Every structure is written in structure tokens, then in C-alpha cells.
Amino acid sequence: MNLPTICVIDDHQDIRNALVEMLHLADYAAVAFASAEDALKTLDRSWQGIVICDIRMPKMDGFELLAALQTLDSDLPVILITGHGDVQMALSAIRSGAYDFIEKPFRREHLLEVVRRGLDKRQLVSENRQLKDTIAAQYKEKIIGHSTAINGLKEKITRLAKADVNTLICGETGTGKELAARSLHEQSDRNKGPFVAINCAALPESMMEAELFGYEAGAFTDAKKARIGKFEYAHQGTIFLDEVESIPLSLAVKILRVLQERQIERLGSNQSINIDIRVIAATKSDLKQLSEQGAFREDLYYRLNVVELHLPPLRQRDQDIVLLFRYFVSQASSRFNIVAPDLSLHVIDTLMQHGWPGNVRELINVAERFVLTDTLIDQRSLANWQSDSSRSSLPNRLEHYEKRLIEEALSQAQGSIKRTYQGLGIARKTLYDKLAKYGLDRHRFMDD
Ligand SMILES: Nc1ncnc2c1ncn2[C@@H]1O[C@H](COP(=O)(O)OP(=O)(O)OP(=O)(O)O)[C@@H](O)[C@H]1O
Numbered sequence: 469m470n471l472p473t474i475c476v477i478d479d480h481q482d483i484r485n486a487l488v489e490m491l492h493l494a495d496y497a498a499v500a501f502a503s504a505e506d507a508l509k510t511l512d513r514s515w516q517g518i519v520i521c522d523i524r525m526p527k528m529d530g531f532e533l534l535a536a537l538q539t540l541d542s543d544l545p546v547i548l549i550t551g552h553g554d555v556q557m558a559l560s561a562i563r564s565g566a567y568d569f570i571e572k573p574f575r576r577e578h579l580l581e582v583v584r585r586g587l588d589k590r591q592l593v594s595e596n597r598q599l600k601d602t603i604a605a606q607y608k609e610k611i612i613g614h615s616t617a618i619n620g621l622k623e624k625i626t627r628l629a630k631a632d633v634n635t636l637i638c639g640e641t642g643t644g645k646e647l648a649a650r651s652l653h654e655q656s657d658r659n660k661g662p663f664v665a666i667n668c669a670a671l672p673e674s675m676m677e678a679e680l681f682g683y684e685a686g687a688f689t690d691a692k693k694a695r696i697g698k699f700e701y702a703h704q705g706t707i708f709l710d711e712v713e714s715i716p717l718s719l720a721v722k723i724l725r726v727l728q729e730r731q732i733e734r735l736g737s738n739q740s741i742n743i744d745i746r747v748i749a750a751t752k753s754d755l756k757q758l759s760e761q762g763a764f765r766e767d768l769y770y771r772l773n774v775v776e777l778h779l780p781p782l783r784q785r786d787q788d789i790v791l792l793f794r795y796f797v798s799q800a801s802s803r804f805n806i807v808a809p810d811l812s813l814h815v816i817d818t819l820m821q822h823g824w825p826g827n828v829r830e831l832i833n834v835a836e837r838f839v840l841t842d843t844l845i846d847q848r849s850l851a852n853w854q855s856d857s858s859r860s861s862l863p864n865r866l867e868h869y870e871k872r873l874i875e876e877a878l879s880q881a882q883g884s885i886k887r888t889y890q891g892l893g894i895a896r897k898t899l900y901d902k903l904a905k906y907g908l909d910r911h912r913f914m915d916d
């Protein structure tokens with residue numbers, strides 16, 4: 469791990485040496501450079517310490533270095549060294565974003581005090597960043613599943629998170645659209661900023677406009693006090709427009725303007741406010757089709773859909789069903805403080821046969837009911853699934869089902885052949901035949 473180190477930059481060797489000595493005597497680690505250019509080769513965002521830099525230097529001066537460092541990392545404290553009595557210069561240094569300044573000749577106590585504060589601030593920033601990184605990693609972990617579809621989705625989210633472009637997330641109800649949106653935000657450079665979600669179907673048109681844009685006092689009868697809107701609130705973060713298909717056509721024009729101009733005006737005000745946001749929209753509908761039919765503004769559709777994430781329904785990733793179920797069962801059992809019932813083959817069988825029209829959300833409900841009552845899906849929804857003609861013939865279904873049972877047994881046995889055939893009550897050879905038939909590789913089920 470990097471130790472906090474103070475980077476000292478001055479073209480005069482005696483001043484460099486004096487500073488470094490003072491810092492060393494106070495038990496700080498310090499390195500010195502004779503020019504800003506040299507220092508820039510070493511400094512980066514991960515620099516744990518702070519920078520002390522002379523203003524007047526022959527080539528790149530202190531102000532230029534300050535500007536360069538602010539682009540590199542605006543949270544890196546830079547302390548500038550000013551000549552005696554150069555108040556004007558010191559003030560303009562602070563205005564340009566310097567953390568503080570110290571005057572020549574240095575007063576030891578003052579120097580050490582400024583350094584200590586600067587280092588404290590830097591440490592806080594580092595800790596925050598680490599926390600954010602952990603949260604980002606957790607968010608990545610939070611999307612559960614090993615199916616090809618989910619692995620692909622997770623990779624795509626990580627890639628798109630950095631791209632900072634408007635994104636449209638499509639998928640049936642309960643497939644994890646909001647989870648994907650949060651994950652995009654948490655893994656992006658905007659994760660320091662807010663994630664602001666708004667459900668476009670939940671509010672009447674008039675209120676929605678006020679919610680999104682905010683208003684000044686007196687903008688309408690009930691507007692007693694000014695209120696900041698969701699767009700403004702999401703500044704430097706992400707706004708999540710859920711059920712975006714419900715945006716009324718009249719409001720769509722105004723939202724389109726925000727996306728194009730990155731500016732808003734509160735209701736009852738003519739003043740434009742710049743906003744820096746990433747827009748993620750989610751829909752259960754086919755937005756392209758709606759826009760072709762004139763039910764959704766086509767230009768808004770193209771603005772929102774710079775990239776598209778598609779969340780597959782659970783029935784198309786049945787490899788993940790039992791995994792997700794186990795996860796939600798364990799969550800429910802610790803939440804309710806109840807020991808979860810065993811997952812018998814019958815339970816797994818029922819889960820695999822179900823069509824999951826409510827997707828992951830439905831699965832969560834079923835897992836909770838299972839923990840609380842030891843019952844699964846009611847007969848009616850099961851019957852619905854059985855009448856679903858999109859499923860294939862009985863022999864195909866049996867094979868499909870057999871493959872899933874073997875996968876499940878392998879997963880429980882963590883890839884051990886012996887425990888798998890014993891668990892399934894079949895002969896070793898039968899298991900090998902079936903692994904070959906279904907193209908299953910037991911290594912895939914071993915713990916890393
Ligand atoms: N792959 C997954 N791993 C873990 N949890 C998931 C996954 N997918 C969805 N969930 C969970 O399922 C629930 C529903 O997901 P979410 O709210 O993101 O779905 P949605 O697509 O926004 O649904 P709706 O269209 O109904 O608003 C949430 O509790 C979410 O955390």
C-alpha cells in the first residue's frame with residue numbers, strides 16, 4: 469500500500485532541501501522535484517499524499533501545475549508557496565482551487581499545521597473512494613446468475629458504466645431493470661453523485677412536470693416555496709426514468725430539450741440551469757414500436773436509446789433459477805430468523821417447471837413463502853404454465869429436466885462424481901453417460 473507522501477516541488481535546491489528536512493523531522497515521508505514537469509510524471513489519482521509547490525518557476529509555474537493536477541484529480545490538496553507579502557497571489561491561488569498557501573520564509577508550526585490538515589483531507593477522500601469501490605464491486609456481485617445471458621449482461625454493464633451514455637433498459641416486469649440501472653450507476657465515475665429514480669407512470673402529467681423540473685415559489689397555486697426538481701437533484705449523477713413509455717407526449721418534448729441542451733428551467737422561471745446527468749430509462753414495452761405508431765416521441769426514443777440493455781426473462785435463463793432461489797431462501801431465512809426447509813428434488817422440479825411470468829420478483833415472493841410456509845407455487849399458476857404451448861414435447865421436457873437435475877446435483881456436490889451419482893441414486897457409468905450426453909463438465913461446478 470502507498471504511504472501518504474508529500475510531493476515537494478521547487479526549482480531552488482536550498483528551499484527544496486529545507487522543506488523536505490522539516491517534513492522528515494516531523495516524521496512525514498516526502499519526495500522532492502526540481503520542476504513541475506518532473507513531478508507530473510509521478511503524480512496520479514492514486515497518490516495518497518499531498519503536493520507543496522512553488523508558484524514562480526522557470527518553465528511550468530505553480531498555477532499551471534495546479535490546473536493540470538485539478539484535471540488529474542480535483543481532490544488532491546495542493547499547497548502553494550508564495551513570496552513574502554504576496555497576498556494577492558495567495559488569494560488568487562485559493563480561488564483557482566489551491567488547498568492553501570504557505571509564505572516564505574516558512575514558519576515551521578504553520579507549515580506542519582497546513583500539511584496535517586491537507587493529509588487528513590486526502591485520507592478522507594481515499595477512504596471514501598475505497599468505500600465507493602467496494603460498493604461498486606458489491607453491486608457487480610449483486611446481480612446473481614451464471615447463465616450465459618447474465619454473464620454477458622454483467623460484462624456489458626461494466627463496460628457501459630464507463631461509457632457515460634444514455635441507456636435504455638428493456639425487459640419484462642421483475643427481470644431486474646432497476647437493479648441493472650443502479651449497477652450501471654455504481655460502477656460508473658458518477659458514483660459519487662446521486663442516483664435519482666422516478667417512476668413516470670406513478671404521477672399525473674401536471675405533477676410529473678413539477679417533480680422533474682422543480683419550481684419557483686408562486687409558479688402555481690400550491691407552490692408556496694421553491695422546490696428543486698429531480699433533474700437538478702441528479703446533477704453529476706444518474707437519473708433513472710422508470711416506465712418511460714408512460715411519459716405523456718407533451719412532456720416528452722421538454723425532456724428531449726433537457727437531453728439535447730443539458731439545461732433546465734424551473735417552472736415559473738426563465739433562468740437556465742446547467743445540469744450534468746446521465747439518463748437511464750427503463751421500459752416493459754417495445755418502445756421502438758410505440759414510437760413508430762406515434763405513441764411515443766421518436767426523437768426522444770433515439771436520444772434515450774444510445775445503447776440498449778436487454779434483460780432476458782427468467783424462463784430463458786433457467787440455469788439461474790435454482791441459484792437465485794437458494795439465494796433468496798437464505799436471505800428470507802435470516803430475515804425471518806427461520807431455518808429454511810430443505811430443497812428437495814421435488815421442489816427443484818417444481819421451480820424448473822414454472823414459467824415465471826413475474827420473473828425474479830415472483831421468485832423472491834415464492835422463496836419467502838417457501839421459508840414461511842414450506843409451500844411453493846399455487847396450482848393455478850402452475851396450470852397456466854402447463855398450458856403454455858411454447859414449451860416443447862414431453863420427451864424434450866424430460867431431457868431438459870434431467871439435465872437440470874444433474875446440474876443441480878453436481879453443484880451441490882461441488883463437482884464430485886462420487887457424491888453426485890450417490891446423491892442421484894444412479895450408477896457411476898450412468899452418470900458419465902449422461903454427462904457426455906448433455907455436454908456437462910463437472911469442473912464447472914467446483915469451487916474456485
Ligand atoms: N439477477 C438478479 N440477482 C439478484 N437479484 C435480482 C436479480 N434480478 C432481479 N433481482 C431482484 O428482483 C427484484 C426485482 O428487480 P427490479 O426491481 O430491478 O426489476 P424491474 O425489472 O425493475 O421490475 P419492474 O418492471 O416490475 O419495475 C429486486 O428486488 C431485485 O433486487
Ligand SMILES: [Mg+2]
Pocket residue numbers: 645646710
Ligand atoms: Mg422497476
